[in-house]
Every structure is written in C-alpha cells, then in structure tokens.
Amino acid sequence: MDMSLAVKETKELQQEVRKLLKQRNAVMLAHNYQRDEIQEIADLGGDSLALAQQAADTESDTILFCGVHFMAESAAILAPKKTVLLPRLEAGCPMADMITADKLRQRKKEIGSDVPIVTYVNSSAEVKAESDICCTSANALAVVNSLPQDKVFFTPDMNLAKYIQRHTDKKVDYWKGFCPTHHLLTANTIMEMKQQHHNAKVVAHPECQPEVLDIADHITSTSGMYKYCKSEAAQKFIIATEDGILYRLRKENPEKHFYIATVEMICPNMKVTTLEDVYDALVDIKHVITVPDKIREKAKRALDRMLAVPRDQ
Ligand code: 13P
Numbered sequence: 001m002d003m004s005l006a007v008k009e010t011k012e013l014q015q016e017v018r019k020l021l022k023q024r025n026a027v028m029l030a031h032n033y034q035r036d037e038i039q040e041i042a043d044l045g046g047d048s049l050a051l052a053q054q055a056a057d058t059e060s061d062t063i064l065f066c067g068v069h070f071m072a073e074s075a076a077i078l079a080p081k082k083t084v085l086l087p088r089l090e091a092g093c094p095m096a097d098m099i100t101a102d103k104l105r106q107r108k109k110e111i112g113s114d115v116p117i118v119t120y121v122n123s124s125a126e127v128k129a130e131s132d133i134c135c136t137s138a139n140a141l142a143v144v145n146s147l148p149q150d151k152v153f154f155t156p157d158m159n160l161a162k163y164i165q166r167h168t169d170k171k172v173d174y175w176k177g178f179c180p181t182h183h184l185l186t187a188n189t190i191m192e193m194k195q196q197h198h199n200a201k202v203v204a205h206p207e208c209q210p211e212v213l214d215i216a217d218h219i220t221s222t223s224g225m226y227k228y229c230k231s232e233a234a235q236k237f238i239i240a241t242e243d244g245i246l247y248r249l250r251k252e253n254p255e256k257h258f259y260i261a262t263v264e265m266i267c268p269n270m271k272v273t274t275l276e277d278v279y280d281a282l283v284d285i286k287h288v289i290t291v292p293d294k295i296r297e298k299a300k301r302a303l304d305r306m307l308a309v310p311r312d313q
C-alpha cells in the first residue's frame with residue numbers, strides 16, 4: 001500500500017477510536033510495550049503499576065486495556081463496577097502461565113504459613129488470590145521490605161526474585177518462572193553492544209538474567225526507564241527490555257540515541273493487539289474481562305496491600 005495512504009488510514013482509525021472512547025465514556029490504557037500507533041492515542045501509557053493505579057481510580061464507565069490478559073484482569077479486580085475490555089483475548093503472558101493456583105497451593109503446604117507469598121502482578125487472578133501481597137517491577141523491593149517477616153516466597157519470576165535478594169536483608173525463595181522475552185538476553189550481547197556504542201548507558205528491566213543486571217548502569221521498571229533516560233546527561237542508551245519502549249523514549253528525547261539490546265526482544269503477546277482490534281473492541285464491546293467474586297475479593301486484598309506501598313522507582 002502507498003505509505004501516505006497507510007498513514008492516513010491509521011490517523012483516521014485513531015480518530016474513530018478517540019470518538020468511540022468519548023461516546024462510551026471509556027478510558028484507554030496502554031502498556032509501554034504496545035504498538036506505537038496505540039500508545040500514541042492512549043489516555044495513559046505506563047508500566048503495570050501506573051496502569052493498575054489508574055484502573056483503581058478511574059471515573060470512566062469502561063476501561064479499554066491495551067496490554068496483556070493479567071493487566072486487564074487486575075483492572076477488573078480493582079474496578080469491579082467498570083466494564084474492562086481486552087481487545088485480543090489471546091494476549092497472554094507466558095511467565096504468568098508458568099504457575100497455577102493448584103501448584104502454588106501445593107508449594108504453600110511445603111513452605112508453611114509463616115512465610116508470606118509475594119506475587120508479581122504478571123500472574124493470574126487465581127494465583128493472586130493465593131498470595132499475601134502483589135508487586136510490580138516498580139515496587140518489588142519496597143513491597144518485600146514492607147513485610148514484617150524476614151523470609152518471603154516470590155512468584156513467578158525468578159530473575160526479579162534474584163534481583164530483590166541482592167538488595168534486601170530478607171531471605172527470598174522463589175518459583176522458577178521467567179519471561180521468555182527478557183530471559184533470552186545474555187551479558188555477551190550487551191558487551192557487544194557496548195563495543196558498538198561507546199559510552200552508552202545500559203538500562204535493564206529486572207526480568208533480565210542476573211548476568212545482564214550485573215553489567216547494567218541502571219535497573220528499573222519500564223516507566224522508570226523514561227525517568228532515568230530523561231534525567232541522565234548521557235546521549236546514548238542500550239535498552240534491555242521489550243522494543244515497544246522505544247516509541248516514547250525517542251519521542252521524549254529526540255536528541256538522544258536509543259539502541260535495543262537485541263532485535264529479538266519483542267513480546268508477541270504485547271504486539272498481537274492492532275489498532276483495528278482496538279476499534280473493534282469499542283464497537284462490539286469485547287472482550288469483557290471478569291473475575292468470579294470469590295477469587296476477586298481475595299486477589300483484591302493482595303493488590304490493595306501492594307497499592308498501599310509507595311513505589312521505589
Ligand atoms: P513493567 O511493570 O515494568 O511495565 O513490566 C511489565 C512487563 O510485563 C515486563 O515484561
């Protein structure tokens with residue numbers, strides 16, 4: 001297709017989406033890994049924590065969630081009276097699928113009831129319901145440190161658990177889950193990138209392996225990356241997270257240079273949602289995400305406890 005025609009069609013579709021959002025009194029939330037044309041028109045773009053906070057606080061009737069299933073589910077848990085829409089039902093999170101409520105219940109029997117379960121929001125509502133408190137990458141350390149016990153069990157991301165272990169005096173045991181997108185990145189790849197881009201700062205998401213975090217200049221959530229790259233004097237940055245982050249980094253810092261650590265860092269689940277899907281979701285009111293009350297109430301307790309802890313980055 002002619003490029004200018006494609007751009008025109010995208011702009012028109014974006015305008016249609018904005019019109020529908022107004023008609024439906026809907027708020028559009030987009031995670032920092034979503035496609036550029038989706039991030040461009042969202043009411044709020046952010047990391048998992050900011051989006052969960054917004055879902056809990058919104059006055060809109062409908063929350064259109066452009067992200068993956070666990071994020072929309074968290075919105076449905078926090079805002080049960082709102083209609084929460086996820087444009088593509090199959091947008092899941094393989095890390096979240098690495099643990100089930102049954103498996104966690106089994107493990108809890110071995111761990112004992114005096115060790116709190118800290119669950120990364122990248123998890124199902126059922127798993128959250130089995131947990132004492134949730135966290136995101138923006139408050140994981142603060143959440144663990146807020147607990148009175150000196151031992152915790154962390155699910156499902158082992159890389160985030162290992163990162164926390166390095167920065168807390170508490171003992172952190174963990175479930176052996178991981179994010180396939182972040183886990184594939186190696187320290188060698190980062191070293192090669194550093195050779196190509198002299199003086200570039202390495203910014204990594206804590207879902208990366210410890211060998212990558214060891215050589216990072218800064219470790220933070222996706223929104224933490226915006227703050228860091230804006231405030232740092234450096235002109236070049238090697239970014240160790242999903243490539244959707246580049247959209248806003250480049251927009252907010254046109255004079256700086258951003259290099260994704262490897263072009264393989266694409267989360268297929270985050271990219272499955274297109275602008276057409278977003279439009280269809282608003283026309284057909286789909287797909288409505290709900291959580292059964294019994295699970296929702298327990299999962300909400302774990303999320304509310306998390307929201308009471310200030311973010312650490
Ligand atoms: P953030 O909460 O840092 O945005 O991360 C979410 C996520 O899924 C990372 O892979």
Ligand code: SF4
Nearest residue numbers: 093094095179181267
């Ligand atoms: Fe899940 Fe990884 Fe995709 Fe984040 S990037 S949604 S952790 S698979």
